[in-house]
């Protein structure tokens with residue numbers, strides 16, 4: 001059974017249909033890269049998958065939950081689906097440990113000791129074990145983003161969504177975040193990641209999806225898709241990146 | 244036992260309310276004009292003046308802002324005779340309101356001046372304008388635009404705050420209402436009517452400020468000059 | 484009874500000042516509770532509730548405090564309730580302060596970026612949890628400066644209750660003036676006492692807001 005399945009979903013703002021009949025199926029342990037031009041609907045699709053945006057047609061099946069137009073109670077779903085944002089969105093009034101422990105403590109009622117141990121474990125995973133007591137504004141962008149990944153991991157999600165998590169970062173900071181994500185992929189996490197890093201998509205994602213004008217224009221195994229794009233749109237999209 | 248509202252006896256006193264309303268408009272109108280003039284002068288002193296004058300200005304502002312208007316009204320009303328000025332309650336009220344608004348508006352104007360980039364002032368001086376001319380022609384309108392919402396908010400507070408001068412029997416709407424109340428014994432109705440008049444006045448005043456803002460800022464909007472071709476290329480637009 | 488103004492008059496004023504403080508504190512606590520509720524409903528409530536609160540804020544901000552005070556004191560007693568001056572004072576001051584404080588706090592809540600809400604959403608937090616752990620702690624920090632500043636307005640606003648003969652600092656001054664006929668000395672002392680209460684608050688408020696800002700008030 002797929003971990004995530006999008007069945008013909010639709011999302012419109014007025015007359016503009018940002019998602020126009022999207023079908024996508026993601027198997028457990030899949031790493032799916034989503035690429036496409038700015039405005040093609042990549043973020044919107046991710047946001048629909050964990051219910052930050054309401055869909056207007058179709059349905060989404062995700063780790064045993066179903067989202068349809070009008071679905072409201074999404075909290076049980078969000079406990080199992082992590083999301084990492086482009087702008088990190090750490091809580092500035094809490095230190096690293098508190099950022100990570102907050103949701104397990106209040107949402108899942110995990111005992112303090114256990115939450116603390118999980119926090120240390122996920123911080124080690126992202127290579128920031130020495131930053132437990134730091135506040136977000138004391139960290140570099142790359143470190144903040146890795147804490148955000150750790151915060152999401154601490155909820156022990158079954159699926160993780162990444163929305164251009166490196167596009168606010170310098171190249172050298174990008175590297176450390178991508179390395180963290182690659183390690184997660186190697187550990188078998190199911191992930192959907194929107195990215196502008198073509199090389200990374202090609203290496204880490206086993207499948208790549210190209211979005212164009214609110215539709216999935218082309219998809220396939222990453223190697224095949226990058227090596228032999230079928231549509232002219234994808235060809236012209238990846239051409240500048242292959243030089 | 245349910246209370247029956249009777250607005251009849253109160254509305255029979257319409258002339259008193261009309262008088263009171265006119266007096267409130269005159270009182271706060273004069274207070275606003277004088278108060279803004281004081282505020283502008285004090286703000287200029289604070290930005291441009293010598294240090295000793297600035298310190299006096301700060302003392303004035305802090306004293307006014309940290310004491311109630313009502314006490315200031317009493318001080319002016321009872322205090323001015325001590326220095327040989329025997330003024331009517333109405334005049335004392337206008338003076339008190341003016342000095343009160345002067346302090347608040349000075350800080351608002353100053354914030355506006357400080358929001359104007361130094362380069363604008365330097366450009367004015369480089370053209371040979373004096374500092375005061377620079378303020379007059381280069382700084383005031385953009386500065387006013389920045390603080391206009393804060394300023395009109397303060398003017399609304401001044402209009403409504405003027406009601407406390409009924410304490411020295413200065414003629415205005417609340418005093419008129421108190422008189423009607425003691426004649427009709429219809430307290431609830433009387434003060435509801437007075438409240439409704441104040442609410443209306445507030446919206447009328449706000450509408451007036453809006454018209455003034457259109458006249459002040461729209462007229463000087465370089466975009467319009469540009470359409471008319473009056474603004475030469477490359478001339479920088481004054482951003483608020 | 485004519486006496487002259489001097490140190491012997493101070494107890495009367497100090498007693499009045501005490502009531503000014505009591506009135507201010509009661510108003511702040513009551514208005515604080517209502518303002519928190521109103522600010523939250525104004526941001527999160529269903530549309531009719533949001534409009535209702537916005538209407539309340541607009542209406543009260545367009546009415547003089549003195550009229551609210553007279554309505555509570557003279558007006559409501561005709562409805563069959565007797566309102567002692569203290570009750571009328573607290574009720575009207577609270578109604579008035581709430582309209583401003585709720586507005587200030589709404590601004591503080593709205594100043595928290597929407598991404599903070601979304602991050603908490605993505606972590607499966609419920610609305611009360613989002614407020615309790617993510618939004619309100621941050622909004623609270625921003626609100627400290629303006630709130631302390633507003634406390635100064637509350638203290639000054641209590642002076643109008645003198646006009647329904649509630650004996651706080653200003654009324655104490657009036658009474659003392661009637662005894663001594665030395666209005667200038669009396670009201671200068673009264674003003675000084677207000678200043679002693681308000682100035683430290685103003686100073687602290689500006690310190691919290693990091694530097695001087697233009698404030699507005701009556």
Ligand SMILES: Nc1ncnc2c1ncn2[C@@H]1O[C@H](COP(=O)(O)OP(=O)(O)OP(=O)(O)O)[C@@H](O)[C@H]1O
Nearest residue numbers: 013016018036037038039040041042043044045164
């Ligand atoms: N709240 C909204 N109201 C109206 N239009 C919106 C809204 N949010 C997004 N859009 C539109 O939806 C389209 C898709 O946006 P989306 O953010 O999903 O694109 P994207 O593929 O993630 O682009 P980028 O690479 O720039 O992040 C855009 O044209 C955007 O303008």
Ligand SMILES: [Mg+2]
Nearest residue numbers: 042043044164
């Ligand atoms: Mg996007």
